[in-house]
Amino acid sequence: MEHPNTLKKHIFGFLWSLILTFAALLITLRTNLPLGWKVTIIVTLAFFQLIIQLLYFMHLTEGDSKWIQVVNIVYGLFVAIVTVAGSIWIMLYNTMTH
Amino acid sequence: MANPSQVDTSKPLEYQSEDGKLKILGIWAFLGAEIVLFATLFATYLSLHGQTAGGPTSQDLFEVKEFMIETILLLTSSFTCGLAVMEMRKGSKKGYLCWMLVTLLLGLGFLVMEINEFATYVSEGAGLSRSAFLSAFFALVGTHGAHVTLGIGWVLLVLYQVYKQGFTPVTARKAFITGLYWHFLDVVWIFIFTAVYLLGMVS
Known part of the structure; x- marks a missing residue:
């Protein structure tokens, strides 16, 4: 069960969670998209973050x-x-x- | 029950006993229930977000810099907590304890910022009883903050046991379970960040 690439996996998960967080912030504050679009996009990004946490950090599937x-x-x-x-x-x- | 002296080294320590496996399944059942608990608080908050009773709105109160720092602190603590469990699986007690201490410090930093934020709102007259919006806000974000507070206490107790006894199937299971709880706190915060703070800035 111990994968040699675990560290890589964690760093990958962390970088993605940072990217998704800042993407959500920029889309909310720095674009002129209609509110409905912003809501849809940032909620989708939050669900991607959820999946990253569950799979990369929480070992859901083991x-x-x-x-x-x-x-x-x-x-x-x-x-x-x-x-x-x-x-x-x-x-x-x-x-x-x- | 598997014979406790039988060691299945193909599995991490925390999964080696039947007891450990069941308790890890148990924490997943608990986290499923926690998702639903927070969902009711999110539903309340989102329904009442506009009911400010002439008081301050989310746009008046929220500070981008403040909630971004809180978010980064908690995200990073989830990462270091993951590294701690990784070190545990390598059998490194020192690695686990170090990364977990970093996790706790980041969690504590988050908590101090949140208490500060709440105190600022209250001093500006935006307390729990000012409006339906603020009641729902403090109920949701406060429940999360209470979970972080509990998490810090829980992790400290587990750290002490690991420090004293080293890694056994029992302490490894406890360390793994507190890790799952800590990651879950970050998951909930991602949704608070999105649904409360980001949406609060634009609507």
Whole structure:
């Protein structure tokens, strides 16, 4: 399980997380894209960062129960996305209730 | 239960006992639940972001330099925490302890900046009870800060055990699990950085 390229993998993960962080900052503050585009892009970048952390730093896909771990986290994320997107939809966009 | 004297050297120390494997699976179940916990706080915050009750808005309060430094501190601490676990797998107690101390210092730096940020907001009259926006803000970011505080205490206790006992299947498992928890704190912060601070600057 010990890969000789582990250090490289960590440095690679760290550099990517820095690049994605600054890309999100620049897109938000230094471009004139419409708000909807900015939101879509930076949320996508955040999810890329999540994947980097899970795979490069957290060893999500190792151990005998790796598939249980993966399904558990994916299911957690599914519930999270439904909760957040559903709340925003109902609270901010469902004008029928006002 | 596998015989504890049997050593399967093809696996890292923390996975060698049945107990260790189960507890690592357990922390993943816990992190799945934590994702959902934070999702409810994010949902509350994003729904109430515009409800400022005539008080300060996110654009009035947030400082780019401040939250960028906080982000870089936590990102770097996640990286050094990863290096610590890598050193542990090489069997280097000294390497693990050193990188973990760096991780803790970065975490502490983050925490000091966050407390400072909260104190500044409160002194500007932007406290927990000023508006729905600020209640949701402090609930979300404060819950994350409480997790970092707990994480620092937890890691310190594990460091002490590793320092005293060296790496055994038990201490290696504890070190690995605290590592996963620490990376998770960074994951949550990435979403706070994006959904609270960056979006707060433009809307």
